[in-house]
Amino acid sequence: MNKYIETIGIEVHVELKTKTKIFSSSINGYGASANSLTNLVDLGYPGTLPTLNKEVVNLAIKAAKVLNCSIRREMYFDRKNYFYPDNPKNYQITQNRTPIGYDGYVEIEIDGKSKKIAIEEMHIEEDTCKSTHRKDVTLLDFNRAGVPLIEIVTKPCIESPEEAKLYIEKLKSLLLYADISDCKMEEGSMRCDANISLRKNIDDPFGTKVEIKNIGSINNVKLSLLKEAERQSILLDRGEKFSEETRRFDNKNNDTVLMRVKEMGNDYRYFPEPDIPKLVLTTEEIEEVIKTIPMLPDERRKIYREKGLNEINISKLIQNKKLSDYFNTLLDSNIDFVVASNLLLGDISKYLNEEEKNIEETSLTKERFISLVNKVSDKTLTSKNIKDILNELLENDASIDDIIKKAGIKNITDSNIIIDVVNKVIDNNLDSVKDYLNGHDRAIKYLMGQIMKETRGSVNPALANKTLIAELEKRK
Amino acid sequence: MTRYLDLTVKEINEKLKNKEIKVVDLIKESFERIEKNADLNAVITLNKEEAFKTAEELDKKEVSSLLFGMPIIIKDNINTKNLRTTAASKMLEEFMPLEDADVVKKVREANMVIVGKANMDEFAMGSSNQTSFFGPVKNPWDKTRVPGGSSGGCASIISSRSALFALGSDTGGSIRQPSSFCGIVGLKPTYGRVSRNGLIAFASSLDQIGPMTRNVYENALLLNEMVGHSSLDLTSVKQEKEDFTRFIGKDISGMRIAIPNFYVSKDIDKEIRDKLSNVIDILRDKGCTIDYVDIKYIDKCVLLYQIIAMGEASSNLARFDGVRYGYSYPNPESFDDLYLKTRKIGFGNEVKRRIMIGSYLLSGENAKIYYNKALQIRDDVRKNFLKIFEDYDLIIGPTTTTKAYPLGVDLDDAVKSFLDDILTIPVNMAGLPGMSLPIGFSSDHLPIGMQIIASPMAEAKIYQLGSFIEKTLNLDLNPKVGVYDE
Numbered sequence: 001m002n003k004y005i006e007t008i009g010i011e012v013h014v015e016l017k018t019k020t021k022i023f024s025s026s027i028n029g030y031g032a033s034a035n036s037l038t039n040l041v042d043l044g045y046p047g048t049l050p051t052l053n054k055e056v057v058n059l060a061i062k063a064a065k066v067l068n069c070s071i072r073r074e075m076y077f078d079r080k081n082y083f084y085p086d087n088p089k090n091y092q093i094t095q096n097r098t099p100i101g102y103d104g105y106v107e108i109e110i111d112g113k114s115k116k117i118a119i120e121e122m123h124i125e126e127d128t129c130k131s132t133h134r135k136d137v138t139l140l141d142f143n144r145a146g147v148p149l150i151e152i153v154t155k156p157c158i159e160s161p162e163e164a165k166l167y168i169e170k171l172k173s174l175l176l177y178a179d180i181s182d183c184k185m186e187e188g189s190m191r192c193d194a195n196i197s198l199r200k201n202i203d204d205p206f207g208t209k210v211e212i213k214n215i216g217s218i219n220n221v222k223l224s225l226l227k228e229a230e231r232q233s234i235l236l237d238r239g240e241k242f243s244e245e246t247r248r249f250d251n252k253n254n255d256t257v258l259m260r261v262k263e264m265g266n267d268y269r270y271f272p273e274p275d276i277p278k279l280v281l282t283t284e285e286i287e288e289v290i291k292t293i294p295m296l297p298d299e300r301r302k303i304y305r306e307k308g309l310n311e312i313n314i315s316k317l318i319q320n321k322k323l324s325d326y327f328n329t330l331l332d333s334n335i336d337f338v339v340a341s342n343l344l345l346g347d348i349s350k351y352l353n354e355e356e357k358n359i360e361e362t363s364l365t366k367e368r369f370i371s372l373v374n375k376v377s378d379k380t381l382t383s384k385n386i387k388d389i390l391n392e393l394l395e396n397d398a399s400i401d402d403i404i405k406k407a408g409i410k411n412i413t414d415s416n417i418i419i420d421v422v423n424k425v426i427d428n429n430l431d432s433v434k435d436y437l438n439g440h441d442r443a444i445k446y447l448m449g450q451i452m453k454e455t456r457g458s459v460n461p462a463l464a465n466k467t468l469i470a471e472l473e474k475r476k
Numbered sequence: 477m478t479r480y481l482d483l484t485v486k487e488i489n490e491k492l493k494n495k496e497i498k499v500v501d502l503i504k505e506s507f508e509r510i511e512k513n514a515d516l517n518a519v520i521t522l523n524k525e526e527a528f529k530t531a532e533e534l535d536k537k538e539v540s541s542l543l544f545g546m547p548i549i550i551k552d553n554i555n556t557k558n559l560r561t562t563a564a565s566k567m568l569e570e571f572m573p574l575e576d577a578d579v580v581k582k583v584r585e586a587n588m589v590i591v592g593k594a595n596m597d598e599f600a601m602g603s604s605n606q607t608s609f610f611g612p613v614k615n616p617w618d619k620t621r622v623p624g625g626s627s628g629g630c631a632s633i634i635s636s637r638s639a640l641f642a643l644g645s646d647t648g649g650s651i652r653q654p655s656s657f658c659g660i661v662g663l664k665p666t667y668g669r670v671s672r673n674g675l676i677a678f679a680s681s682l683d684q685i686g687p688m689t690r691n692v693y694e695n696a697l698l699l700n701e702m703v704g705h706s707s708l709d710l711t712s713v714k715q716e717k718e719d720f721t722r723f724i725g726k727d728i729s730g731m732r733i734a735i736p737n738f739y740v741s742k743d744i745d746k747e748i749r750d751k752l753s754n755v756i757d758i759l760r761d762k763g764c765t766i767d768y769v770d771i772k773y774i775d776k777c778v779l780l781y782q783i784i785a786m787g788e789a790s791s792n793l794a795r796f797d798g799v800r801y802g803y804s805y806p807n808p809e810s811f812d813d814l815y816l817k818t819r820k821i822g823f824g825n826e827v828k829r830r831i832m833i834g835s836y837l838l839s840g841e842n843a844k845i846y847y848n849k850a851l852q853i854r855d856d857v858r859k860n861f862l863k864i865f866e867d868y869d870l871i872i873g874p875t876t877t878t879k880a881y882p883l884g885v886d887l888d889d890a891v892k893s894f895l896d897d898i899l900t901i902p903v904n905m906a907g908l909p910g911m912s913l914p915i916g917f918s919s920d921h922l923p924i925g926m927q928i929i930a931s932p933m934a935e936a937k938i939y940q941l942g943s944f945i946e947k948t949l950n951l952d953l954n955p956k957v958g959v960y961d962e
Contacts, residue, residue, distance in 0.1 A: 040574060040575060043800055043801075044795045044800065045573075045574075045800075045801065046555070046561075046563070046568065046571070046573075046676040046677075046795070046796075046801075046802075047554075047555040047573065047575075047577060047673065047674040047675055047676050047677070048673070049672060049673050049677075049708060049709050049710070050710070051707065051708060051710060052710060079791050081790075081791050081794060081838070083794065083797065083811075083815055084811075085797075085799055085811055088795065088800065089794065089795045090794035090795055090797055091791050091794055138811075140799070267839050267840055269790075269791070269835060269838035269839055269843065270838075270843060271787060271788075271791070271838050271843050271847050271848075272848075272851070274679075274680035274681035274711075274788055275677075275680050275709075275710060275711065276710050277710055277711060
């Protein structure tokens with residue numbers, strides 16, 4: 001199996017998150033009743049002409065930027081001509097000669113090393129309508145016709161199914177972060193086709209290429225490529241020749257299935273779209289759009305590492321863009337970021353998930369959160385306290401001090417008092433002390449429980465624990 | 477029977493204002509004339525019911541402008557809401573648009589009354605109006621002859637005074653050539669002047685809607701109402717509101733006028749060249765400078781046109797597939813069967829021929845060799861024209877190489893039918909405005925036209941020169957058919 005070199009190229013279609021369609025004023029939406037989001041332009045009625053939605057161009061500029069592409073300043077649209085019932089005009093408006101973005105890359109991390117996946121080009125085009133084939137009829141839903149797409153094409157530079165998977169994951173997180181697409185593979189707003197060929201030696205020409213169309217999930221990207229590589233290597237082992245073909249991944253059989261053998265020279269009769277004049281982008285326009293791109297995951301990761309967050313918290317934050325954005329508003333304040341990240345990803349996240357709320361929908365303003373973090377840092381509040389007053393913190397506007405006062409929290413932080421309590425407990429539980437001195441650490445837990453009981457939970461646990469160990473050590 | 481439609485628009489307007497006549501009277505006369513001229517076969521669909529309703533409503537209003545209540549006919553490739561629009565094709569025999577074209581909206585806003593949809597070559601492909609699914613249109617000056625095309629129905633209607641105004645479309649000469657053959661005034665505006673939204677596309681980069689009328693002044697009046705930027709047509713041009721009649725009657729002495737040598741070649745009918753010479757003499761006498769110039773590639777424009785127009789047409793007409801609207805072959809065996817049979821039966825021969833050639837021209841490497849190359853040379857043609865306009869106000873020449881020829885003559889001669897447009901096509905290639913106006917008659921009393929071409933957006937200058945020539949020649953351009961037989 002491993003004696004062949006795998007070469008993979010990936011094409012991804014992504015639906016852009018615009019209000020309206022690319023060439024008409026119809027709403028761009030998913031899940032509406034069939035053919036309710038269409039107009040005469042989408043249906044290709046005689047006499048209709050395309051208009052160009054500026055929002056599409058702006059999102060494409062953003063995409064080109066986050067994929068590290070060069071952005072073209074002067075571009076045309078082209079017609080791709082083919083007859084199919086899902087293609088209302090029987091031509092699709094796309095960018096064949098002058099894709100808006102070219103020569104980019106997406107950086108992935110594989111086996112602890114970073115690798116750049118080269119992007120050949122990315123272009124703007126319109127989606128087709130959705131056709132459903134039943135026994136005797138074909139049903140057409142034109143809601144999708146004219147939904148804006150960008151198609152992102154890699155160079156044949158991906159060397160394993162795992163790399164392919166990592167690339168798609170990274171691509172998705174970039175597009176999500178820049179708010180370009182909602183990237184839902186299950187709803188078809190992100191669609192993936194992969195090409196794979198095998199060859200024996202690095203100096204050999206590329207082997208026969210097989211395309212796997214419309215892969216429905218990120219895991220299946222990897223799985224289908226593994227299966228296809230296996231299928232091809234078996235054929236090659238046997239010395240069998242096979243032709244270029246299009247396959248799809250069948251979930252049930254867990255294998256790729258032949259769709260059609262590729263006919264050579266598929267002729268799309270491309271020519272410049274005469275209804276849309278040359279599109280010219282000025283440097284100012286491009287800069288204006290680029291300014292709106294939020295901080296991307298890689299940069300966030302770098303900053304969070306600098307702030308001392310652990311890798312688990314970093315990953316969790318990056319996966320939750322809303323929390324990460326909130327966290328980023330704190331970056332210039334002088335607080336303990338580890339405490340802040342623990343608070344956000346712990347009790348606060350739990351609350352948000354349970355209540356199905358966003359952090360902005362709570363009363364926890366930046367100022368109140370900073371104050372809260374500081375109360376934890378200076379041991380005024382324990383994690384138990386936080387749990388007790390969480391609803392107050394997130395639902396009321398009162399100051400943190402008022403909430404603490406109202407809840408009657410008075411944590412003992414005075415070390416003299418703590419020492420007194422600790423010694424009182426030690427004196428009353430000499431058996432446990434003996435256990436501790438004999439090396440039974442579990443005695444600590446018991447003694448801590450006694451301290452909490454004595455202080456009715458108002459002593460700072462960390463401080464008490466530290467003091468207890470110090471006092472026990474003295475009795476050695 | 478009344479003869480109001482023989483009067484000028486100004487005269488009619490006076491009568492409307494004085495309440496001497498009503499809009500309903502005009503519309504009634506228009507329909508009477510169309511019916512008396514039924515043998516011209518110039519109309520595909522009459523709009524009687526709506527027209528009378530509109531007329532009655534207008535009669536309750538104050539006469540607000542010169543075009544108020546005037547009967548207008550619309551070429552049948554321009555969408556009219558709830559009024560059948562066929563493009564003269566079986567494919568759209570029953571097609572009922574759900575929206576007005578931009579230009580139709582403007583015409584309605586100007587309180588004009590749409591009397592019907594004019595016959596034409598199928599999908600505007602042809603120059604003798606013989607490719608229509610609804611049969612050929614006849615020339616009012618000689619009913620055994622063609623009216624020209626593709627806006628032949630419009631030309632025939634205006635010539636016979638059955639309506640006063642018409643909206644035609646011009647891709648390679650489809651307004652100017654029939655205007656010339658029928659003795660009327662027809663202008664193709666600058667590409668982008670008039671919104672194409674609602675025009676059933678033939679060749680998108682060349683198509684332009686324009687006014688067809690009895691005389692120059694009325695042509696300018698109609699253009700006034702038609703123009704303007706549309707947000708629904710990206711190729712429409714942003715423009716200031718202007719009055720296209722503003723130079724009419726202004727002195728033309730000192731005008732510098734160019735004639736391309738290509739436009740006076742021996743291939744052009746001698747009678748036509750003679751009539752043009754007569755005009756040239758008049759203009760020189762009036763103090764105009766007239767020079768003969770060469771314009772590079774102007775002789776190649778028919779070739780460019782064939783490549784660009786057929787290439788674009790093959791794609792524009794792909795949407796007629798029987799799936800969503802229009803003719804649909806019943807009970808097909810498969811999608812391929814539906815496409816093949818719908819298009820085989822729905823399209824006429826000329827349309828199918830052009831689709832096939834266009835598809836070939838865009839296939840594989842051909843797009844680069846032909847279409848893209850043609851676009852490049854077309855840019856050069858435009859530049860070469862613009863260079864002429866650095867030194868000259870206008871370019872003139874004949875509109876056609878021949879006068880109207882007998883019906884049936886070039887029906888099967890594809891090459892000849894394109895040569896009809898050899899003098900009009902360069903104007904479309906360069907995106908310029910061009911107008912045909914009558915300058916006399918042949919020995920057998922068929923109209924002869926000349927063309928006036930201007931730099932982009934300079935239509936007003938065309939009207940200035942055109943109105944001078946029209947006034948000086950003072951021709952009787954009424955063929956007096958139909959109602960005049962009584």
